[in-house]
Amino acid sequence: MxxxxxxxxxxxxxxxxxxxxxxxxxxxxxxxxxxxxxxxxxxxxxxxxxxxxxxxxxxxxxxxxxxxxxxxxxxxxxxxxxxxxxxxxxxxxxxxxxxxxxxxxxxxxxxxxxxxxxxxxxxxxxxxxxxxxxxxxxxxxxCRVITRFRNTLGLPGRMAMRLQPNHPTDDARGIALSMLDGLMYGAGDAVIGINPAGDGLDALGALMRLTDEVIQRFEIPTQSCVLTHVTNQIRAIEQGAPVDLVFQSIAGTEAANRSFGIDLAVLREAREAALSLGRGTLGDNVMYFETGQGSALSAGAHHGLDQQTCEVRAYAVARAFEPMICNTVVGFIGPEYLFDGKQIVRAGLEDHFCGKLLGLPIGCDVCYTNHAEADSDDMDNLMLLLGAAGVTFLIGVPGADDVMLNYQSTSFHDALVLREVLGLKRAPEFEAWLERMGLTDADGRLLPAPSRHALLEHFA
Missing domain, CATH: 1.10.220.70 (lyase)
Incomplete structure (x- = not known):
């Protein structure tokens, strides 16, 4: 008893x-x-x-x-x-x-x-x-947690950014322009990760090939991911799609994960499938997980636990699969779970602390929905606090406004401010690539964009 x-x-x-x-x-x-x-x-x-x-x-x-x-x-x-x-x-x-x-x-x-x-x-x-x-x-x-695929994340004094080029209709040109925007602002070292609007394998494969073509053509030391259900990614791998990181949302109880349509066995299958491709050049951290306080409660699968304890149990799932990155989408589920800016800030710091303590390369989507009692000032506060805490990566979307998922996140410009204020650099391999491409100087500061540049010409 x-x-x-x-x-x-x-x-x-x-x-x-x-x-x-x-x-x-x-x-x-x-x-x-x-x-x-x-x-x-x-x-x-x-x-x-x-x-x-x-x-x-x-x-x-x-x-x-x-x-x-x-x-x-x-x-x-x-x-x-x-x-x-x-x-x-x-x-x-x-x-x-x-x-x-x-x-x-x-x-x-x-x-x-x-x-x-x-x-x-x-x-x-x-x-x-x-x-x-x-x-x-x-x-x-x-806490220091270092991971590798085509670059190295988690080194001291560095913070990466996920380039999130979403589009409400998965329009290839719209996604490409967002990718160009992010790369020109020096974002994308954590991952170029697209949340697709649809889930058909043909459309997903096209998005995977779109990002892979850019990465391979310009020899960008980063990784790509299309954030669809893990079973779609397994099928895509079986059909020969160029999959770098395999994504899945996870939770802290078996029943909550079942509501996502997953269990530990399917995650093991996905990891083995991704490893079989051998696409990493520096390491074999091939998984990407997202979590969020309130997911178990929203599924009626919290077993009477508080939402933060359920959230941290999800980190046990994540660390068992040695991910390249993992992030809490802290304010995305809505004010029913985190009501205002104060609660979102506290939750983000808790999630980051617990993830790092347990050995995860933890990042954060510093975000809120438009019906929450929060605003961009609250997100600025959390972003700066996480930067001071050594967060592995944050999210970058054009203008901080995700037009597909319809929520507010952080922008490419926000990352520039954080790097300037806290002296944070990007992943070293990505930083060197930006300098080679003439996009930054030797100290990682953005240079004025030339009127003609290989990236601009590719996306034109």
């Missing part, structure tokens, strides 16, 4: 029936948890839950599964892949002690890498609930 958790605060004893309840009540306020009926009812209850959580031994997460082992393959993945030897270094700590340990100067990049496999998603989620925003930034900045 689950053990009861309690704490005395303000002359009242607060009881929490099980670990899932304790985690949910300790979570910073967000609309999705209120919608699910799991949020703390008062600030006092939230503080009592945090104090009880701070006293909880990390070992407790190894003895009480938040989603039953017998009925959930994500839980089985978490339990079966846990590294007891890596955990031994922190096994004596409570959640509160773990926070203090993470913040110590002596807990450096090497130390964090050493214990990474011993940290479960639930441990990461728990400690994040006790941390201030600055704590999340400081610790995430110490």
């Amino acid at each position: 689950p053990m009861p958790y309690s704490h005395t605060l303000g002359g009242q004893v607060w009881h929490f029936a099980d670990l899932a309840t304790l985690m949910a009540r300790a979570t910073p306020l967000r609309s999705g948890d209120v919608l699910a009926g799991v949020a703390a009812r008062t600030m006092t209850e939230r503080m009592a839950a945090r104090m009880a959580l701070a006293e909880l031994p990390l070992k407790a997460f190894l003895s009480e599964a938040l989603v039953p082992y017998e009925s959930d393959e994500v839980t089985r993945l978490i339990v079966d892949s846990h590294d007891a030897a890596a955990f031994a270094e922190i096994a004596h700590l409570t959640v509160g002690d773990f926070r203090d340990w993470l913040l110590q100067d002596s807990t450096d990049e090497t130390t964090l890498a050493r214990v990474r496999a011993g940290i479960t998603p639930e441990m990461a989620a728990a400690v994040s609930k006790l941390m201030r925003n600055q704590d999340l930034i400081r610790v995430a900045r110490k």
Whole structure:
């Protein structure tokens, strides 16, 4: 039976029936948890839950599964892949002690890498609930996760951008012009990734060939991806399409992943198919995952957990497949789950911290929908905070307005501001290519676009 958790605060004893309840009540306020009926009812209850959580031994997460082992393959993945030897270094700590340990100067990049496999998603989620925003930034900045396909992501002092050239009708010329726009602004080192409007294999194959032709013709050290369902990408590979990264949205419970039409077996099949192509020149990180707080709740598959804990469980799925990139689409699901700018900013920092702590090359789509209580100033704040935290990559769309998915993200211009303010460079191979192409100087600053350029002539 689950053990009861309690704490005395303000002359009242607060009881929490099980670990899932304790985690949910300790979570910073967000609309999705209120919608699910799991949020703390008062600030006092939230503080009592945090104090009880701070006293909880990390070992407790190894003895009480938040989603039953017998009925959930994500839980089985978490339990079966846990590294007891890596955990031994922190096994004596409570959640509160773990926070203090993470913040110590002596807990450096090497130390964090050493214990990474011993940290479960639930441990990461728990400690994040006790941390201030600055704590999340400081610790995430110490985590180093490096991946390679045709370039190298995650190196210190660098931040990549996904070039997202979407079009509402998958018009090839419209997509090509957005690609040109992004490349001329120095974006695209994370991936050139298209969200297609349709899902027919012929149309998908055409988009794959469009991006591959540009990459191959101009020898761009980057990778491409058409973000359709993973089974479409497997079929495309079988038909000889030029697939670089295989994409899939994932969640933190088996039932939520089933709502996406996937399980761990199909992800393994997809990874093996992509690896069989041997298209990477520097490495074999071939997967691209996207996540987002609220996905399990929207599928009715959250098992009574708070949405942030469900989100971090998705990172266990992601890290099992050694992705090139993974990002939280933080404000995309809508205000039912993250109501306003304050909640979106907090969620983005939590997701980034937990992803980095667990060893993911985590990025963020700093975004919001038009019916959320958020605006571009909120996104500027989150973008700068994530840049300071060492985010692996952000998203670039023309004018920050995705005309196909109908939401607000970040632009190619935003990346330029972030690089200037924080001194961030691109992936080294991509940076060298931009200089060779005469698009940037030796310091990575954009040069005035010439009237005639090979890229301009190709897309004309």
